[in-house]
Amino acid sequence: MNNTLPDLPLALKSLFTGYIMVVGLGLLVAGGQILMTHGQADGKFGISVNDIVYSYYGDRTNSKLENKLNGSMKDKAPVEERTVLIKWARDGADHAEFKSTVKPIVEQRCAMCHGHKHMMMSLPDITQYDTLKELAQSDKGADITSLTRVSHIHLFGISFIFFFVGYIFSMAVGFNKWVKSILIFVPFAFLIVDVAAWWLTKLNPQFAWMVIIEGFGYSLAATVMLFTSLYQMWVLPYLKTESPH
Structure with missing residues (x-):
């Protein structure tokens, strides 16, 4: 042959x-x-050096939750609800506020992929307070x-x-x-x-x-x-x- x-x-x-x-x-x-x-990752369409930096090194001036909500998850919730989540993270991720205000938004907007019943590709279950609190810390990529x-x-x-x-x-x-x-x-x-x-x-x-x-x-x-x-x-x-x- x-x-x-x-x-x-x-x-x-x-x-x-x-x-x-x-x-x-x-x-x-x-x-x-x-x-x-x-x-x-930087909130703009297209690959840039900033996208790579934010993905691997992180944008350490903000929390990972805020960076995601202003980046790749920007279209998953209206601006009013994203603002509530970002403010919660900036204010220290209070547990009582999580139960009363944050968790209902997360369950409605995020649980289809990030909930314990619909876990995809080992995504974190952010309907849990401890998990979301960790994402509210400084973004280290x-x-x-x-x-x-x-x-x-x-x-x-x-x-x-x-x-x-x-x-x-x-x-x-x-x-x-x-x-x-x-x-x-x-x-x-x-x-x-x-x-x-x-x-x-x-x-x-x-x-x-x-x-x-x-x-x-x-x-x-x-x-x-x-x-x-x-x-x-x-x-x-x-x-x-x-x-x-």
Whole structure:
């Protein structure tokens, strides 16, 4: 069997194309998810250095609750109710006021995702006073436990994606062997530095720019490999057939 993309049998082309389509869609959805979470950490749409700083280092001038209500959770409650929650956090998170004023708002606006009956992806149950009081403290960004969990999921999960993307691209033709090898290796290197940059930003906000650069770097390399693979499997053989001899 010929191990170049243009000469692969139809069954393998179909297999690789299906994988590429799903992975490509997954990368787009992941980008959208980042825009809707980290991308709104500063209250504005789009990824910025401030978004990364607030997500990992935190905005320590305010509480995490206030930053969330003015950022990614801004559309979850009207301004009047968000103001009540923010004022409660600023005034010291009083327990009696939580029961009389804050908890009804939380149960109506937040419990569908942050309640004990509808926990999603280990989100905190903020219908409980102790949990919400902790969020009313100074925002120090991602905690070590969640950062460790996300790091290992990111490293294991995305490395599998890049392995198969690189394997398919390794059959591409027309590339210098060093250029091809570098393109295959780049996403793995950028992935490692990306996760390292999360931890560095947690310690020092000056490293936030690294997170943006590394994420863009491995996304670009993966995009080049995905589109090149599709082109060489389906377009290049047709061009060879149509070209004059």
